[in-house]
Amino acid sequence: xxxxxxxxxxxxxxxxxxxxxxxxxxxxxxxxxxxxxxxxxxxxxxxxxxxxxxxxxxxxxxxxxxxxxxxxxxxxxxxxxxxxxxxxxxxxxxxxxxxxxxxxxxxxxxxxxxxxxxxxxxxxxxxxxxxxxxxxxxxxxxxxxxxxxxxxxxxxxxxxxxxxxxxxxxxxxxxxxxxxxxxxxxxxxxxxxxxxxxxxxxxxxxxxxxxxxxxxxxxxxxxxxxxxxxxxxxxxxxxxxxxxxxxxxxxxxxxxxxxxxxxxxxxxxxxxxxxxxxxxxxxxxxxxxxxxxxxxxxxxxxxxxxxxxxxxxxxxxxxxxxxxxxxxxxxxxxxxxxxxxxxxxxxxxxxxxxxxxxxxxxxxxxxxxxxxxxxxxxxxxxxxxxxxxxxxxxxxxxxxxxxxxxxxxxxx
Numbered sequence: 140x141x142x143x144x145x146x147x148x149x150x151x152x153x154x155x156x157x158x159x160x161x162x163x164x165x166x167x168x169x170x171x172x173x174x175x176x177x178x179x180x181x182x183x184x185x186x187x188x189x190x191x192x193x194x195x196x197x198x199x200x201x202x203x204x205x206x207x208x209x210x211x212x213x214x215x216x217x218x219x220x221x222x223x224x225x226x227x228x229x230x231x232x233x234x235x236x237x238x239x240x241x242x243x244x245x246x247x248x249x250x251x252x253x254x255x256x257x258x259x260x261x262x263x264x265x266x267x268x269x270x271x272x273x274x275x276x277x278x279x280x281x282x283x284x285x286x287x288x289x290x291x292x293x294x295x296x297x298x299x300x301x302x303x304x305x306x307x308x309x310x311x312x313x314x315x316x317x318x319x320x321x322x323x324x325x326x327x328x329x330x331x332x333x334x335x336x337x338x339x340x341x342x343x344x345x346x347x348x349x350x351x352x353x354x355x356x357x358x359x360x361x362x363x364x365x366x367x368x369x370x371x372x373x374x375x376x377x378x379x380x381x382x383x384x385x386x387x388x389x390x391x392x393x394x395x396x397x398x399x400x401x402x403x404x405x406x407x408x409x410x411x412x413x414x415x416x417x418x419x420x421x422x423x424x425x426x427x428x429x430x431x432x433x434x435x436x437x438x439x440x441x442x443x444x445x446x447x448x449x450x451x452x453x454x455x456x457x458x459x460x461x462x463x464x465x466x467x468x469x470x471x472x473x474x475x476x477x478x479x480x481x482x483x484x485x486x487x488x489x490x491x492x493x494x495x496x497x498x499x500x501x502x503x504x505x506x507x508x509x510x511x512x513x514x515x516x517x518x519x520x521x522x523x524x525x526x527x528x529x530x531x532x533x534x535x536x537x538x539x540x541x542x543x544x545x546x547x548x549x550x551x
Contacts, residue, residue: 148176149533150241151194152232152253153267155182156207158381158450159247160189162269162333165355168192169526170533178239180232180253182207202231212468215294215301218322222304225251229312232256242537248325251316259312263540264327265533271449271474272324272332272349277340282469329536334453335523338516340477350532353523354453356434363432367439370404373424374441376501379408379433380465381448386410388417389492390465394444395425396494397501406436434458442505444497447471447478447486456483459517461509463487463501482512 151167153160160181167177171193179194182203189196204227205220233256236244245265246253257264282290298319305316316322330349336342342351378394380386391407398405399422408431409415415427434454437443443455447466452474455462462484464475478484487500524531 147174148178148239148241149243149245149537150236150239150253151177151179151245151267152250152256153179153181153247154207154249155185155199155203158448159249159267159269160185161357162355162450162453163247163267164188164192164357165526166267166331166529167194169530173530173534178235178241180235197235199228199231202228211297213290213294213297214323214469215290215319216297218294218319219297219300219304221249221251221322222301222308222316225255225316226304226308228252229256229259229308233259233312236260236262242541243533245331245533246325246327248330249323251322251325254325254327255308255312255314255316258314263536264329265536266325266327266330268324268326268330268332269450270324271334271470272339272345273320273470273473277473286469328540329532331529331532334449335520337519338477338481340473350529351523352529352532353520353525354450354457355526355529356454356457363435366406366426366428366431367435369426370406370439374403374505375406375436375439376403376442376444377406377408377431377436377440377460378444379431379451380446380467381410381451386413386446387467387492388413391418393492393494393497395419395421397498398422398424401498403441406431408433408436442501444501447475449474452478453520456513456516457520459510459514461504461513463497463504465489465492481516482509483516484509484513 153163167179170177177194178197179189180197180199183198186196205224210217210220229252232252236256237260241262243263243265244253244257245267248266248268254264308314308316328348332349332351333354334351335353336351376398386409391409395418403424405425407427409427409429411429418427421427437455437458437460440460442463443460444463445451447464448471452462462478464478464484464486466472466475475486479486485500485504487497
């Protein structure tokens with residue numbers, strides 16, 4: 140392949156998931172504003188959002204063989220799904236890179252087909268890390284031996300599928316998939332992380348190839364004036380448990396009951412996997428929506444009740460909103476613990492997720508010092524540089540590698 144490539148184009152491979160696409164949209168807009176042609180590959184439902192940033196949307200089409208909203212919660216099983224997806228998508232991805240000849244390939248850290256195709260074709264790679272950068276030691280620190288044993292037992296078939304797929308990919312394309320954590324949190328020549336160093340535990344373990352740019356707050360959301368007018372005159376408690384796994388109906392009902400007699404407006408964003416009718420009769424101060432313009436809502440919120448996903452936590456804190464966290468995975472537990480350590484929120488465990496305890500925890504966060512701590516963390520997150528800093532780092536990599544190999548020559 141001609142390593143010069145197209146002088147003003149790059150390829151971005153991403154998952155078909157809001158929590159991975161949304162953090163990158165301001166970066167895409169910034170690169171497009173600077174004159175870079177961005178070819179953005181993801182699921183079809185993100186076409187409008189991608190094109191509004193000035194990028195060219197590209198669909199995976201029939202080559203994408205899994206449904207992201209149905210991913211299992213067990214990490215080992217997810218590894219099996221994504222490794223199999225990489226096998227399916229590699230011929231397509233390599234063909235696209237050979238045709239487009241970009242100067243750099245950006246891949247979500249959980250997009251193995253993107254970074255493997257870049258290596259197979261000898262193109263410099265950038266990893267876009269929208270999750271918390273964790274390693275096995277940090278995960279073990281926040282997981283009991285019993286939890287680890289249960290997860291390992293339940294995920295063993297997925298792990299075997301991952302290892303078999305990794306061997307086939309190595310034989311076919313002469314690229315190394317790496318270990319389990321390389322699949323989820325892969326670091327490349329340049330890794331862009333959408334948080335700040337001070338938010339991370341032990342951030343000093345990262346070298347200069349990792350650029351912390353803070354959350355990239357979007358200004359292109361579709362407004363919903365009727366929704367925001369409905370809580371203009373009351374304190375707003377916003378509940379969202381993410382866009383991938385179905386939230387616990389029991390927990391959502393607990394939140395509804397906790398605030399049923401309050402003066403606040405309770406807004407629940409429940410996603411596509413919850414039937415609003417399953418929540419039962421709603422009190423007058425409760426609004427349920429499938430989706431909402433999250434940033435517009437957070438600008439008005441007195442409290443954000445969330446599962447603790449990195450994107451949601453970063454957006455809430457960047458806007459100075461204190462958090463009540465109900466984590467559903469080990470990674471979310473680590474994030475929740477860090478938020479509590481910084482004084483910007485509290486965690487509620489499953490055993491305490493009863494209406495009275497939810498209400499007590501929410502009142503403590505709303506009335507305590509948490510909002511000021513959230514604002515302080517938010518100032519730090521916003522000072523990390525945002526989309527311009529991320530675009531600068533990518534341009535520096537392009538300048539450093541233009542006309543050179545990337546040190547990872549592919550042989551396929």
